[in-house]
Amino acid sequence: MKTSLNYANYEVKSGTKEQMMISIEGTDVKIPVTIINGIDDGKTMVVTSGVHSGEYPGIECAIQLAQEIQPENVKGAIVFVHPCNPTGFEAQVSYIVPEDGKNLGRFFPGNPEGTLTDRICHMISSNFLKEGTDMLIDLHGGDLHERLSTFAFVPKTGEENAQKTSMEIASFMNVKYIVMSGGGMTQYAVGQGIPALVLERGDRGSWNQQEVDFYKKDVLNIFKYFQVIDGKVNYFGPAPYVFEKCDMVYAPVSGCWYRAIELEEHFVEGQKLGEIKDFHGNVLHTLYANYDGVVHAYWEALSIKEGQLMVGYGA
Template identity: 40%
Template sequence: MQILKVGNMCAKTGEKVSGYVQVKGTDIELAVTIICGEKEGKTVFISGGVHNAEYVGIETAIEIANEILPSQLTGNLIILHLMNRTGFEHRTMSMVYEDGKNLNREFPGNAQGTTADRICHTVVTEFQKNADYYIDLHCGDGYEELTPYVYCVGVAVPEVVKAAKGMAEVINVPYLVQSPCGSGGSYNYAGSCGIPSILIERGCMGRWSKEEVELGKKDVRNVLRYLKVLQGEVSKRTYHPVDVGNVICKNAEHTGCWYPTKKAGANFRKGEILGYIKDYFGNVLETCTAEMDGILLYQVASLCIIKGDSMVAYGENPNHKEGAKGTDG
């Protein structure tokens, strides 16, 4: 008989338990489901809502927690439905309500810090500590437009990087990015601790749809099948993600109004203009120009853009061959 403990919740072999885990040192309670398989095996941690306006990931976590049964598992799932709960309840988008921090910049956190630090610390010491693998469900934030893609950890021991890449390759999205970071983000930090981890980006702009959630659940199930934790074979996919290299994340140098010229997912050539920042009179303050041929992974889509905050992110698309024409798609 196996017993899996997360905070003050626990589940035994063959049980599914849902309840709340308290963020240590706060009165915040996080919704959690533990599914302990009838057969013993590896434990997969799944989280939604690190960024609270990324609704596709949150709804995917909620539905996966409801649908998967202990009888289907050789191993266990720990599902954290919504990591930034107070942010969600105040619609703060990426920020924790109490301190204005972005959770995915604060890992591994600190038990004595502000609320965001304490959430990160609880996630590391109660959730990641139990995990053999980790799937973090994101999407574009409330002001971000993106093309679906998947990150896997890139800064970790080679076996962990390889295992994470294998998980990412069964995700049904066109692009895969190996993260150059070993800290800050929840999945980055988990990777640096030896847990193969991926982050799925699907959906954006504070919206969600049944279709996107179905695709998200299919992705999660396929990773679990690939890991032999969920019964069945990895199902057919439309996409087999290709590696996007040399990712450039450009931050804005001015606060003002943003006028992007491309759509997320567009391919372009070095020197093409990706957008303008203008002041409130319509005067151009800044021109964003592509530093290389690339595929646009995500960009700010709100009229408001903020100095020092993200503007565009793009990388090299191996499928966009030299000599091919740029597309504005």
């Protein structure tokens, strides 16, 4: 007989679903969470969304699945965090938690004594990224000023079996590319022995139900892989293309951004990918390709701030 689950002062009995707002200690902020505790024993899945608050297809995917999946159809448990950065969602800002200006994805496992970002990271990692969690799916997308193709980020390093399983799962996701790259919540999870990946779909502060449906199929496929819900894993067309190397290139200065490439464009080593100028047209920085490759993400807006992604590319 399956037992109750205890997370952050909440008890979720076997065969029930609880939707709750988890308080971030020392602040007024509450994080929306859904916990579905199945009837039978099985694996525990954690789905996070909205680490970056303008990445809407992932947030809406988590909102919809949290309502649709019923505990009688679950073996094990499923946790949805939707979204991780609700004050950013309200403020409609790219990348950051507005209270402290930090990128939530970069502060795991967090700190209970730190600023809001550190505390949210600590709440998520101490409750949901610990022993007993079998998979982390972190749903992202192109933020308000970002364009991107569809891809999965898989941490390059970490606990070996968790890294291998993450790669195996990425291979049946309905995305064009797999980017091997470290950092953030998924890197922390794989370091703890929890398989994890980031999924990227949708961009520029928009969303539609078709993108949400593609996301739901990918997430449900992962649940099927772990037999948390019944059914066979569906394989989509050709497997994603794996980038052996990948560069996420961030702006070294703020200014006006002029990109010189299109999404999914192939370019050659040394080709100009874009430049940053001041308001008088003086070039502040020029970005050249380090190798022959293809673009999977880029900054769309004219205004770019130091530290924002100019171009993501791989080969």
